Amino acid sequence: MTAPKHKKARANGEGTIYQRQDGRWEAASYVLAADGTRKRVRVYGSTRREAADKLAEKIADSNRGLPVATADSTLGDYLTYWLNGVAVHGLRENTHTRYATCIRLHLMPGLGTKKIARLTAKDVRTFLDRLRITCQCCAQGLDTERKACCAIGECCQKQLSPSTVMYVHSVLKSALEHAVREDELPRNVARNVKTAAPRPRRFRPLTSAEARQFLDAARADRLHPLYELALRTGLRKGELLGLQWEDLDLISGTASIRRSLQRTRTGGLTHLPTKTRASERRIALPTECIHSLKEHKQHQDMERKTAESAWQDSGLVFTTPTGRPLDPANLTRRFRSFLDWAGLRRIRFHDLRHSTATLLLEQGVDLVVIKELLGHAHIGVTAGVYAHVRLRLQRQAIDTLGSALSPTEDNPGDLPAAAVVR
Template sequence: MTAPRKKTRANGEGTIYQRKDGRWEAAGYVLAADSTSKRVRVYGSTRREAADKLAEKIADSNRGVPVATADSTVSDYLTYWLNGVAIHSLRENTHTRYATCVRLHLIPGLGTKKIARLTAKDVRTFLDRLRTTCQCCTQGLDTERKGCCAIGECCQRRLSALTVIYVHSVLKSAIEHAVREDELPRNVARSVKTTAPRPRRFRPLTTAEARKFLDAARTDRLHALYELALRTGLRKGELLGLHWEDLDLTTGTASIRRSLQRTRTGGLTHLPTKTRASERRIALPTECIHSLKERKEQQDEERETAGPAWRDSGLVFTTPTGGPLDPANLTRHFRSFLDRAGLRRIRFHDLRHSTATLLLEQGVDLVVIKELLGHAHLGVTAGVYAHVRLRLQRQAINALGHALGGQDDEPDGPPAAAVVR
């Protein structure tokens, strides 16, 4: 009797076999990030799963798309991840920040190491060095301009704790993708814990300052924008991306659908809102409805003045010729306005913080504030404004102490209902 022939795989399809631990392993040659041919291994709980994973990688390789391998260096893998994976899931500005982080910090610090041999100790040592090393010396920033570091007088320009945490998070995201693709057994970057810095302290406008701000804004061309920012807490990009079609001044509502931002490739571009929760419908205060109607009349006058130079963008807040307002120009205009009004310098984003703070101090529920601001989770709202909640707690405790220390005029009456938010 002739023995059955072994099933053979076609040339280039790789090999598949079952490991001692029960999992199936498939291996084959693919195009690596450094343009060479390297062997890649994938795993699956069944033969079919392992075969499908390998077939997908070989198909990508045949199309000329580099595939990460366990033999890749950290530099090669990060380049592959940025250009082949992250670019499809990140907003353009976020991808640009990731790429800058990889170029300036991760590749110089860890790039030559094999990603499969990267350890938690390597990551911890890298982050510690990042915290303590002068960036002018590391990146040679003073070489051309002959600054202090170039002449032997180090300026000790170190990265902030927030930047170090950001670099760590980018590395974790990249390695996590390798783990999900069964290219690495675990994410060693997650084993390294970084101490979260204290949150940045900000001083939102007090009630008196907010009144002064609104009074001064009435004489400014961007009065309606400033009032809408303070009374609703909309983000800068959401305000600049607001179209007239998004407003219903009859019912007093606004639909927040997009954000105007400047990107490296597209210039001023309309993008989706920051998160899914940021796409929302909000109620407009009466004062904002009046100022927006005035803004409509103002825009009609500007259209007549501009004549043929007018650009009909459909935006609520525009330049005098109808074009979109650049976020950077709005920041400069805002600073000049504060100086002219005699108000202390704050960031434009602090108007949003001021909205939430003033609402909390009026006893508005956190859930309502979360929906108004478009936060994805209630914990974000509660965490950012913890200082206000502490003050409200003290007010509540003092109120309770006053009640417990006073005379009870009606000892037999029912207790009064009190709501503490």
């Protein structure tokens, strides 16, 4: 009688694998945790091979010195691991900076000491409710530095806006969702907490009369082609500043939007990919913009000759008089001064983009065309942002129909003929 075959024992450091009572396979081993210590990590799979492969990946990361999230990690440790080891590879630098600020100022103080495996929906809901009513001046210690607010017994009640609270909630959901995908958590408890959507920011785009006044005044400004392009095409500020001459075809009258110029903390003025994949697009240039861009090219050539050796050839369409890229913050300040000089009310530069879409909608342009021009990822974004305009247009359409259906003095009995509606 032959002896039964025994499975080969796993080598030291490879961890253990066994089948659970529910049929799933569980693998466990000690790895480098986010807090610098070695802790036991568990992974699961529907087959032995799947569990073994997941564990091998964790051990390999640990052996390379990369911290691995474990079920008994605190939320603070896991957020640090997720932000610097996972999210950093998929976020633009400015977005990563906003995530880091959100975690440092709000999530760490509020939930950082909680064990990630013991975090409940009630914990998240209580945290968000408290965040809504907490004076941030006091919570961040600004009152002590300024010797004001709670430090002198007069709280200023500087609370977070509803959109910021929703943003904090969104960052937490993203981090926990990754923990679920890596089988660190059975479910994302933050998704079970519902937050009321904040009211959309109200903006007052330029009316058609104000838009004409804007374009007339802009002709006297050095950045006239930029302002005109912004209003007539709805390009974002970063897309305008990142536009290069090689992106323009002034013969066929098109522009290829490939990049955005933004200031980042580490790289300064940096060319980045467009906001989304849909933002990378090709648009038709209005005839007026083609003429002004041709004149701008000639003016820039004169500035190049005047600057001589001081000229820095960046290939950009819109630059300083010495060829350097225009700083987005400087453009914002210059735009405000221009509005004051032109006698126009103060609006944000981004409101030029809203003005483009609003004026197009009011002229009856199809929503799909506007979505493609603006580079929105989904038509729902376009429809949602400009819902108030569509409602006004519906009212106008209904009133127009009402006038057509109302009997007139000349033909009080004039009724519309029957028609087949398909």
